[in-house]
Amino acid sequence: MISRKIEVEHLTRVEGHGRIEVTIEGNTVKDVKMNIFEGPRFFEAFIETVYYDKVPDIMRRICAICTASHSLASIRAIEKAFDVKVTRQTEILRDLLIHGEMVESHALHVFALALPDFLGYPDVIRMTEKHLNEVKAALQLKKAGNMVHNVVSGREVHGMNERVGGFSKVPTEGELLNIKEAMEKVKPTAELAVKLFASFETPDFAESENTLMALDPGEKFGFLGDQVLISTGERVPIERYRELTNEKTIKHSHAKFSSYKGSPFMVGALPRILLNKDKLSGTARELFNQHKDLLTYRNSLMNNLAQAIELVHSVDRCIEDIDALLSMGLRDEGLVEINPKAGQGVGAVEAPRGILYHDYTFDEKGCIVKANVITPTAQNAANIEKDFRVAVPRLLNQPEEKIRRALEIIARAYDPCISCSVHLAIINP
């Protein structure tokens, strides 16, 4: 039997380094691999013995584009371990921060990384030849998200203002009003993203069963929570994340692969939107209702449209959070008192790409004894391979170039963050 290989040498327009390799024998797909060759970074190994106060500052450096997600997951894990209760103002500022991050990250992915696939360009720079105004508007949308990073966290990437116990410096009214004004201006661009992705003929070559997971955000749609919702109807506290993620080391990849009850599963915008659809409100809810027939759980490629709807939600929520902060009156309240103690804590947030877990064990002085981080892309990796396995046989009669492009489109729909995935977690005992 003649066997042939289809390879995508270097995945581009994703964060980090990965390649795809498919081996075909006759008419059957023999093997599918997503190799992740970003160098391992060993965060969990080197964070040991570090005192809690600077742990989030180091752990957030696992990833640039979801930096605030990492710092908030890290902070939440530490606060759980030490039984810290933060103020209402801190809670709202954190909610604002994670929504700002979602605006920045989704704007970048939807417009600059995914859109070129659908309009037939190699990148957003070359897209400016015909779509200059849209590209400019997209950059302003991204910038509005970064304004939140700057004001709330201290800078766009690897900020430091959000701390265990609160915020070091509380933003001023003027700074928050500037963000609000920017968000109001960019809202039409977020809505444009929904319109665009709803109008494209989204390929269905990867359609198949998907198990979905997302955090339960509580009453309103959002990105912070302590319970995991699964499309099977189960609900599991984040402390039991190991049962959900079940990571294992795979030789072809520096990232570990997750499975739940032996099957791959998906995290990210599509699972969030579908599992928490009843919690959406305002324009995002209207847009979801308009396009809900398109948003099938079986097509992972719909993640782009789900991200676009989350963009609209996040823009509105930033405004809502700012209004709440201003009506409460900003208080320079400092950090709440922290009493470190021996113990363990798990913190989870919905990073732009899906659920992110940080799990720390501390000694009695408050220094890390053991750390484990599970990133969304590590959880999605097995599902991405599943989609490849489904799609390739359906495309076998197509030219090789087309298959290669399809593989890239699938991988990119998950908005993979490969730097994140190679922080590498400790293997389950």
Next chain:
Amino acid sequence: MEKPKIGIFSLTGCGGDQLMILNLEDELLKLLSYFEVKSFQEASSYDEKTELDIAFVEGSVSTKTGLKRLEEIRGRCKLLIALGDCAIGGCVQAMRSQQMSLAEKMRKVYGVEENYYDVLEPKGLAAYVKVDLEIPGCPIEKNEILHAITSLLHGDSPETIDYPVCVECKLNEYPCVIIEKSMPCLGPITTAGCNARCPGLGLDCIGCRGPIKDETNATEELNLLLEKGFDFQYIANRLRFFGGNFDEIIKLTSELKKKAEKEGGI
């Protein structure tokens, strides 16, 4: 005049320095229009393996594959610019350099000691190839990269900063967080250029722009922090966050360890 050909590449890191370039939302399109962008891995599928006038490389060399890639890029560029701390000294992933063997790291994280990923000890680019300019930061500062690129466009070599964060702190008239609040600030030994961002937020500098080249008086910093009552382990970790590959910090932290052991533990 022909536009200079540039490539933006990354090795092992968080992708934050490329992202900071993309974060130049107001300047990006104009800035890139002065160049022919031949590669921009995080932002484009377009990749032309051609001679380059300038290659910007972020990330540390952490695998043999990464090293090969770096050598290949060096072989076809006139100027090689190390973008950010990872590309200069390995940054946070080098925190345990010479403290923890690769086998130990593999065992802790992957559960096996076998180095089947061809992993190298994380190092900056200059450990392997000639580097023409280093732009520090974790991440790089937007102003600094803009300044560097515009200088290069004019044929000038960009200014490099060789003074500590304290200078900027004083210029801003921020209260000294070491003196006023006894916070373990690394400002005195950290390369400026961030406009004393952390002290401006009431926080102590964690050293994310790396130790000042050839000017770092880490011994005095150490004495200062000991005086303030911080213990050995705390100080050693702090100095190593962004300085794990810097000779003076390696020497100092190993001396600290010996001293602590002699005094009967930490």
